[in-house]
Amino acid sequence: MTKQRVMRESKHKVVIEPDKRKWHPSPIIGQLVLVTTTNEDGTSNVAPKNWISYMAFRPSLIALGCNRKHWTTKNILRSGEFVVNVPGANLVDTIWEAGYLDHPRPVESTGLTPIPSLKVKPPRIEECRAHLECVLDKHFAYGDEVIILGRIVAASIDQEALEARNPYEYLKMLVFLEDGTYGTVRKAEKLKERTRRRLKELSLEKRSHPVDERLKPPVG
Ligand SMILES: Cc1cc2nc3c(=O)[nH]c(=O)nc-3n(C[C@H](O)[C@H](O)[C@H](O)COP(=O)(O)O)c2cc1C
Numbered sequence: 001m002t003k004q005r006v007m008r009e010s011k012h013k014v015v016i017e018p019d020k021r022k023w024h025p026s027p028i029i030g031q032l033v034l035v036t037t038t039n040e041d042g043t044s045n046v047a048p049k050n051w052i053s054y055m056a057f058r059p060s061l062i063a064l065g066c067n068r069k070h071w072t073t074k075n076i077l078r079s080g081e082f083v084v085n086v087p088g089a090n091l092v093d094t095i096w097e098a099g100y101l102d103h104p105r106p107v108e109s110t111g112l113t114p115i116p117s118l119k120v121k122p123p124r125i126e127e128c129r130a131h132l133e134c135v136l137d138k139h140f141a142y143g144d145e146v147i148i149l150g151r152i153v154a155a156s157i158d159q160e161a162l163e164a165r166n167p168y169e170y171l172k173m174l175v176f177l178e179d180g181t182y183g184t185v186r187k188a189e190k191l192k193e194r195t196r197r198r199l200k201e202l203s204l205e206k207r208s209h210p211v212d213e214r215l216k217p218p219v220g
Contacts, residue, residue, distance in 0.1 A: 021179075023178060024178060025177065025178065026177050026178045029175040029176065029177060029183065030050030030051055030052060030053075030175060030176045031050060031052055031053075031086075031173060031174070031175055031176075032048060032049075032050050032087065032092075032095055032173075032174035032175060032176050032182060033048070033049055033050070033052055033084045033085060033086055033087070034046055034047070034048055034049075034084075034085040034087055034091075034095060034098065034112075034125055034128060035047055035048075035049050035064065035066075035072050035082055035083065035084055035085070036082065036083045036085060036107060036114070036122040036123055036124070036125060037071070037072050037075030037076055037079065037081070037082045037083075037122050038075060038079050038081065038121045038122045039071070039075060039104065040078070043104060043106050044106045044107045044114055044122060044123050045071045045072065045075055045103070045104070045105055045106065046098055046105060046106070046107045046109075046110055046112070046125070047070065047071065047072045047098060047099065047105070048095045048096065048098050048099045049064060049065075049066065049072070050175070050176035051064065051065030051066070052064050052065070052084065055149065059137070059151045059152075060151060060152040061137065061149055061150070061151060061152070062084060062132060062134055062149070062150045062151075062152060063147060063148070063149055063150075064082075064084070064147070064148045064150065065145055065146070065147055065148075066145070066146050066148060067144055067145060067146070068141065068144055068145065068146045069144070071103055071105070073146050073148070075122075076136055076139075076148055076150075077136070077139065077146075077148075079121065079122075080135055080136040081120040081121055081122055081133075081134065081135055081136070082120075082122055082134050082136075082148075082150060083117055083120060083122045083123065083124055083131055083132065083133050083134065084131070084132040084134065085124060085125040085128035085130075085131050086128055086129055086130040086131070086132075086171070086173060087125075087127070087128045087129065087174065088128075088129050088170075088171060088172040088173065088174075089172040089173075089174055089184045090172070091112075091127060091128070092174060092182060094110055094111060094112065095174070096180075097110065098110045107123060107125055112125045112126070112127050112128075113125065113126040113127060114126070117131070117133050117154065118133060118154040118156065119133050119153045119154040120133045120134070120135065120153065120154070124156070129157065129158045129161060129170070129171050130155070130156065130157040130158070130161070130171070131155065131156050131157075132152050132154075132155050133152065133153055133154040133155065134150030134151060134152055134153065135150060135151050135153050136148065136149075136150055137149045137150060137151045158170070166188065167188075168185055168186075168187070168188035169186065169187075169188075171185070172184055172185065172186065173185045
């Protein structure tokens, strides 16, 4: 389908609430991870999180959204450290259960195995497939939520993921869609050669695009 054809076909847009809790379906996804932190007495804490994203290369930065009353938030703000553990689809029930277990909630209480991290005190979780060890860089509070920016100081992944013919099939990463609903990344596809060629052509073409009257800023 050509670009012009796409522009002529206008879909009907329905207004939805800005609050994610009201979305069904949710047009935004978050990767499901298990975050480990260290309690004041040196024991570990684990909690599922999905408000998480990679943010910058230098420094290598992760953003995590966490309720200010959560043990995870309090531990990170006090100790300055956390580990993002990346589980596969086989752990989905454990992940959900972990969110509802009483505290204290060390890694062992979820049936999972803590192993030492390379650079920080909170443990990695052996059954997870990759681990990002972070130190707190900055945080911002918005009402009940805290946005935590962490610098990745060490990262590790299962050797099987590096050796697999399809590493993403091995990782089988999970995303949170909406309450009680998740998705699994099962397929990785490489861009086709024709897309690469087309991108090159587009970057070489000098084209002028007429501006839609409705998109122009008001005059005066
Ligand atoms: C699948 C799932 C994803 C969650 N994602 C988040 C999240 O991104 N941020 C957050 O603050 N809480 C999230 N929660 C809620 C916390 O995991 C839950 O309240 C947990 O008990 C907090 O544990 P903590 O006090 O040890 O940090 C999630 C819960 C589940 C089940």
